[in-house]
Amino acid sequence: MVTRRWLAAGAGLALLAGGIAGCGTGTPSDDGGILTAGPGSASATATSAATTDPTGSPPPESTVPGDFPEVLSGSRQVTIVRTAAFESGLSLTDDGELVEVDGDEGRQLFVPIPLDGRLFLIEAYYSDSDTAGDPACWRVRNPGNGQSLSVEAAACDAGDPRQRFDIRVPVTGGTDPAGADSDGTAAGSDADTFVISNSWAYLRHSSRSGLILEEQGDGSPPPDTFRFTDNGPAPTR
Numbered sequence: 001m002v003t004r005r006w007l008a009a010g011a012g013l014a015l016l017a018g019g020i021a022g023c024g025t026g027t028p029s030d031d032g033g034i035l036t037a038g039p040g041s042a043s044a045t046a047t048s049a050a051t052t053d054p055t056g057s058p059p060p061e062s063t064v065p066g067d068f069p070e071v072l073s074g075s076r077q078v079t080i081v082r083t084a085a086f087e088s089g090l091s092l093t094d095d096g097e098l099v100e101v102d103g104d105e106g107r108q109l110f111v112p113i114p115l116d117g118r119l120f121l122i123e124a125y126y127s128d129s130d131t132a133g134d135p136a137c138w139r140v141r142n143p144g145n146g147q148s149l150s151v152e153a154a155a156c157d158a159g160d161p162r163q164r165f166d167i168r169v170p171v172t173g174g175t176d177p178a179g180a181d182s183d184g185t186a187a188g189s190d191a192d193t194f195v196i197s198n199s200w201a202y203l204r205h206s207s208r209s210g211l212i213l214e215e216q217g218d219g220s221p222p223p224d225t226f227r228f229t230d231n232g233p234a235p236t237r
Contacts, residue, residue, distance in 0.1 A: 071192055071228040072167060077109045077125065077235065078228040082205055083193060090211075090226070092124040092136060098151035098211050107136060107153075111234040112167055119164040123156060125235055135235075139163045140198045140213060148212035149201055166197045170225055193227050 071078050080090040082100065091106035092098050101108075107124035114120055123135035139154035140162040157163055170193075196203040201213035202223035216223060 069192055069228075071230055072112050072114065072120065074111065074113045075234055077111050077231050077233070079108060079231055080110055081227050081229070083225045083227055084205070092138070092151075092153050096153040098138065098153075100205070100211065109231055110228075111135070112165075112228075113158070115158055115164060118166050118168060120167050121156060121158045121163055122165055123234075124153065137163050138165060140201070148206065148209050148214065150209075150212055151203070162198070164198065167194045169193065170195045170222070192229070193225050195223050195225055197223070 070076055081088070082090070085100055088100035088102055089108055090098060090110070091101040091108045093101075093106035099106075104127065107126050109125045109127055111123040111125070112120040113123060122138040124137065125135050126133070135156060136153040137156035138151050139160065141150050141152040143150070154160075154163065198213060201215050203211060203213055203226070204224040206212045206214075214220075214223075
């Protein structure tokens with residue numbers, strides 16, 4: 001079973017959360033359209049895509065500043081919990097979807113690999129060292145037909161913009177959720193709690209659709225924040 005270090009942090013999460021939210025479930029479509037929107041736009045182009053074969057090009061060397069949180073160094077594996085979810089952790093399931101779960105199903109250990117600038121490739125591993133194998137990686141999926149963007153499993157490719165996620169500490173009391181300093185920190189904020197986005201679409205929970213990616217517009221509520229809890233050294237491969 002997964003080492004439930006994110007459960008041990010439950011008391012701290014309760015101070016940050018307003019209530020327990022539901023889990024998103026479902027199965028991605030076979031053709032798995034993918035977001036290709038540029039900065040400042042929520043538009044997306046569906047492309048035929050997805051594979052869950054956990055292979056691909058290796059990530060580039062780390063470019064994280066020395067004072068950056070170690071959970072984003074590429075050398076640690078973490079569990080990820082939405083701060084408003086209490087006991088539900090993120091899992092990249094065998095069906096290829098990123099969802100919140102209370103059990104041990106799917107890949108629940110993640111290694112954010114720093115790329116250039118503020119971007120990360122997010123590798124996902126099984127918790128059982130005997131079956132951990134090669135990672136799958138997060139990739140933005142656009143199912144089309146007006147449905148929300150989501151995150152799916154894909155073969156890791158650091159050059160794919162759909163797999164390059166911005167992870168940073170939100171500014172406390174600010175209006176820009178991505179307005180942290182260049183080293184990823186912000187005064188008055190929790191160094192291990194982050195907002196996650198891709199091409200200006202932020203990861204958030206929807207009571208109807210589960211975990212989705214949505215552009216932050218005028219008057220929108222702040223995007224969800226996610227706590228990264230260290231679970232030891234990243235797998236070697």
